[in-house]
Amino acid sequence: MNSLNRFTDPAYCLMRLIFGLNFASHGGQLLFGMFGGMPGSNSPLLQLCGWICLVGGFLIAFGLLTRLAAFVSSGTMAVAYFMVHAPHNFFPIANQGERAVFYSWVFLFIFFYGPGRWSIDAMIGKGKAAPPASAT
């Protein structure tokens, strides 16, 4: 099954795109009341979170400054989980914080993995941001 590893990096870039865009849509929800909005989203903290979601999401999706954006977004989601969701219940499935856990961990992985080959970072860097050779 190791032959599948040839396609790890394209699958990774696809996943990064989907996660980034979904994350950015939460930014639109918090900042501009798109998609039905979210109650209480005009507090300064949620506005800050909204900007991080929107900008960070698009940066991750298209792979520009990927590691930096992923680090900030991952931290934001960890704070969101422990501030908003964790007090209600220990289990993510019961405290509605599953998506926060999801984004936090996946962006942490993106922070370590890097932009991958289909990204603006790789286009600018020409090989500098290329995936590690043994992954392909």
Place this chain on the structure above:
Amino acid sequence: MAWLNRYADAIYCIVRLTIGLMFACHGGVTVGWIELSCGFLIGFGLLTRLAAFIASGEMAVAYFLTSFSGKVIGHAPTALERFLPILNKGELPVLFCFIFFFTVFYGPGRWSIDALMGKRSTSLS
């Protein structure tokens, strides 16, 4: 920043564990045997690629049968509601689907039962 890639595989294994166990929780709530078994298999890295392939496919089907068709929001979806997971409440199936799709290709990683059982580890470094 490429030195961070040394730790990518370790982080990957933690992510796989967390998300696999969250997926198994869904099986516990709705008595979904695929979720329960594949969640634990992915979480601990046994038959990882096979379990992830099944889980990813199941989530894709779940998304199109429930969220995309408007069953979750309870009315016929508009074009925008079909297209955007944030509107049709199908964000979670989409995220599960794509992370497991990535898992199929990445493999079990170094901290997994597959790797312990002596199959060649698919680590990054």
